[in-house]
Amino acid sequence: MITTDSYTYMPELVTPRLKLRRLTMRDAADIYRYSRDVEVARHVLWSAHQSIGDSRSYLRYMLRRYRNHEPASWGIEYVQTGEVIGTIGFMWIQSDNSAAEVGYSLSRDYWNRGLMTEALKAVIAHGFGSMNLNRIEAQHETGNPASGAVMRKCGMVHEGTLRQRLFNKGKYVDVELYAILRRDYRAKVHDR
Numbered sequence: 001m002i003t004t005d006s007y008t009y010m011p012e013l014v015t016p017r018l019k020l021r022r023l024t025m026r027d028a029a030d031i032y033r034y035s036r037d038v039e040v041a042r043h044v045l046w047s048a049h050q051s052i053g054d055s056r057s058y059l060r061y062m063l064r065r066y067r068n069h070e071p072a073s074w075g076i077e078y079v080q081t082g083e084v085i086g087t088i089g090f091m092w093i094q095s096d097n098s099a100a101e102v103g104y105s106l107s108r109d110y111w112n113r114g115l116m117t118e119a120l121k122a123v124i125a126h127g128f129g130s131m132n133l134n135r136i137e138a139q140h141e142t143g144n145p146a147s148g149a150v151m152r153k154c155g156m157v158h159e160g161t162l163r164q165r166l167f168n169k170g171k172y173v174d175v176e177l178y179a180i181l182r183r184d185y186r187a188k189v190h191d192r
């Protein structure tokens with residue numbers, strides 16, 4: 001049986017270059033370093049951090065979510081340096097439908113090295129493994145094609161364009177919806 005705790009249990013997920021782990025208040029300086037970048041914030045629903053206080057508020061919000069067993073994000077630690085270079089996690093989880101949506105962001109210094117693909121693959125494996133999900137969704141603004149590339153490289157399938165789905169940073173934007181089903185994932189794993 002699936003319990004709320006099995007959904008929000010967030011063990012460390014280790015990949016060749018990354019450690020996905022719970023955030024702590026000690027990560028504020030690392031989070032601020034990349035979250036102040038307007039390019040990182042351009043296609044996400046948060047605004048670029050104006051001060052380290054914004055990063056601390058974000059961390060307090062995340063720690064509250066851990067405490068309350070609500071869907072939350074892992075910090076993405078770059079193992080070689082121990083620095084937190086991004087976050088990835090579940091935006092919502094629906095137990096009735098065994099479905100969840102994943103979201104992520106990464107420091108611009110680390111883009112285009114396959115790192116978010118590595119992180120998302122680990123989160124998908126956790127979602128279909130320990131969490132026993134049936135469907136994992138992700139969405140990106142149409143103007144942010146790199147994020148769609150990450151989703152496709154992780155086996156997610158494009159399901160459609162949601163026209164003017166969001167009002168973000170002063171304008172309505174189209175959104176691309178992707179998902180991967182447990183049966184697609186199983187078939188891929190067995191193919192290997």
Ligand SMILES: CC(C)(COP(=O)(O)OP(=O)(O)OC[C@H]1O[C@@H](n2cnc3c(N)ncnc32)[C@H](O)[C@@H]1OP(=O)(O)O)[C@@H](O)C(=O)NCCC(=O)NCCS
Pocket residue numbers: 039040041043044104105106107110111112113114115116117118139140141144145146147149150
């Ligand atoms: C989107 C994001 C997570 C990608 O992370 P990443 O670690 O650079 O992703 P990867 O290196 O695993 O893959 C990026 C892919 O996008 C491709 N790409 C990069 N810029 C692109 C562009 N302008 N158009 C099309 N594809 C692009 C890369 O070529 C690569 O694909 P490939 O391996 O087939 O060549 C990262 O850019 C980011 O955090 N952006 C800011 C926050 C954000 O937008 N989050 C997602 C919200 S939905």
